[in-house]
Amino acid sequence: MTAQFRVDNGGVGTVVARRLVLADAAYQYTLTPVTAAPVIVAELVPEEGAGARAVEYLRGGDTVARAVTVLDAADRARALALPAEPMATWVGTGLDEAFTDHLRTALVESGQASTSGVTGEGLAALGPVMLLRTHVRARQPYTEVLMCTRIRTIGTLFVRVAQFDHAADASLGEIVTAAFKQGTELEDFVRIEGNAYLRYEDDIEIEEKVTLVDDAPIWPLTKSMWTAVENGMFPGFITDPGYELTRGHFVQYNFEVLAPDDEVGHYAFQKRADGVYHLKMKKFAKDSLRRVETFRPGVEIPGDGLEGYLAREFPGLSFRQLPGLRRTKFDINVQSVTTGHCFGIETDEVTLSDGSGRKMRQVETEYLETRRHAGMDGASIDAELGRLTDLVEAHLAGLGIAADRGLYSKLSFLRDCSQSSDR
Structure with missing residues (x-):
C-alpha cells in the first residue's frame, strides 16, 4: 500500500464506504493502553458520487451501523451480529447504551472477548478515533484517514490527515491496520484543539x-x-x-x-x-x-x-x-x-x-x-x-x-x- 495525497471530486458511479473506528484513545494520544479494549469498526451509510472530504461531522443519528466488526489479535476483521433494530453506535460523549449492551453480548458470543474483558474497562475505553472513507470504485482505490478532532454532545468532528492507495480487494482489516500506521505531521494539529487552525493571509x-x-x-x-x-x-x-x-x-x-x-x-x-x-x-x-x-x-x-x-x-x-x-x-x-x-x-x-x-x-x-x-x-x-x-x-x-x-x-x-x- 503506497501513501500519497490526491483530491477526488467524485462523480457518477463513485461510491465511498464510510467506517467509524471506535478504539482505545491510546491509538491517538500518549496513554497507557487498555489491553481489554477492542477495536470496533462500524460500517456507516455509504455515499454515492461523493468526493474527498477535508472534514466530516457525525451526529448521533449518523453513526447507525449497517455492519459491525471487531479486529482480532491478528488484525483481521471479524463480523459481529447486528442489533435487531438499527441503533446509533456513538451518541454525545459515549457509546449508545443500547448498542453497548448489544456489543457486550455480541463480542462474547463471537468468541472475540471474555465476559470480564467487555463488562469492565474495555468498552469504557472506547471512543471515536477515526473515520475511514474508502473510494471503492475509483480507478485506483484509496482510503482517506480522518482523525477525530472534536467531540461535543451534539456531534463529533473528524479531519483528514492522510490517504493511501490500496488494492481493490484489500480487506477491511488490512485497511484499518494501514490507517493506524499513517504517520502524519498533522497529528498535534488534530489532537490539540488550540492548534487546529491557520489563517492564510494575516492582517x-x-x-x-x-x-x-x-x-x-x-x-x-x-x-x-x-x-x-x-x-x-x-x-x-x-x-x-x-x-x-x-x-x-x-x-x-x-x-x-x-x-x-x-x-x-x-x-x-x-x-x-x-x-x-x-x-x-x-x-x-x-x-x-x-x-x-x-x-x-x-x-x-x-x-x-x-x-x-x-x-x-x-x-x-x-x-x-x-x-x-x-x-x-x-x-x-x-x-x-x-x-x-x-x-x-x-x-x-x-x-x-x-x-x-x-x-x-x-x-x-x-x-x-x-x-x-x-x-x-x-x-x-x-x-x-x-x-x-x-x-x-x-x-x-x-x-x-x-x-x-x-x-x-x-x-x-x-x-x-x-x-x-x-x-
Whole structure:
C-alpha cells in the first residue's frame, strides 16, 4: 500500500464506504493502553458520487451501523451480529447504551472477548478515533484517514490527515491496520484543539457584502439561515460544532483616514462594557474584497479624548471624524467540508448614533481561518467564499428579501450619510 495525497471530486458511479473506528484513545494520544479494549469498526451509510472530504461531522443519528466488526489479535476483521433494530453506535460523549449492551453480548458470543474483558474497562475505553472513507470504485482505490478532532454532545468532528492507495480487494482489516500506521505531521494539529487552525493571509480581511434593500429584521433572518445550514440546504457547509452562533453589540466611534494616500481607510473605536476601547484599523483606498485590517485591543482613552489619542499615536495621519453608530451582529460560523476553510455568515444592523434613525442591514460572508488538514490549499478561498455568498443570496431570494451583492463598506455608508447631512 503506497501513501500519497490526491483530491477526488467524485462523480457518477463513485461510491465511498464510510467506517467509524471506535478504539482505545491510546491509538491517538500518549496513554497507557487498555489491553481489554477492542477495536470496533462500524460500517456507516455509504455515499454515492461523493468526493474527498477535508472534514466530516457525525451526529448521533449518523453513526447507525449497517455492519459491525471487531479486529482480532491478528488484525483481521471479524463480523459481529447486528442489533435487531438499527441503533446509533456513538451518541454525545459515549457509546449508545443500547448498542453497548448489544456489543457486550455480541463480542462474547463471537468468541472475540471474555465476559470480564467487555463488562469492565474495555468498552469504557472506547471512543471515536477515526473515520475511514474508502473510494471503492475509483480507478485506483484509496482510503482517506480522518482523525477525530472534536467531540461535543451534539456531534463529533473528524479531519483528514492522510490517504493511501490500496488494492481493490484489500480487506477491511488490512485497511484499518494501514490507517493506524499513517504517520502524519498533522497529528498535534488534530489532537490539540488550540492548534487546529491557520489563517492564510494575516492582517487581511476577505469578505463580500450583501446589503439588504428591504426592511427585514435580522434576528429571524439569522435563525432562518442557521436552520438552513443545519438542515443541509447550504451544500458542502456545516456549522462549527459547539460554536455555531455568536452574537454581539457595541457602540463605535469612527474616523476616516484621509492622508497619506498609502494609509487611507477607516479607524473605529469600539467601546467595551468596562469603558476600555478596541481599536480596529482598516486600510483600503476603495471598497474591495481584500482590505488590510489590524487591531489594538484594550485601548484606554485619557482626558483629551479620541481625537487626542489619534493625534498623539498617529501624528503622520490626517483624520476626519464620521458619525458614530451602534452595531448589533449575529454570526453563523460555518466550515467547508471539502476545503476546510471556515467562514462567518455575519448579519448585522448598523444604526447611526446622531438620532437620525438612519441604518443599514447587511449579510457579510467573511473568510475566518482554515482547519489544518492534508491537502489544504489557500488558493480555493475566493471560490469557496463566492459559493457561500451565492447560497446566501439564494436564501434571501427564497424569503422574498431584496438585496444588493457587492463590497459596500461601513466606511462608504458613513461617508454617504455625512454627505447627505451636509446638503
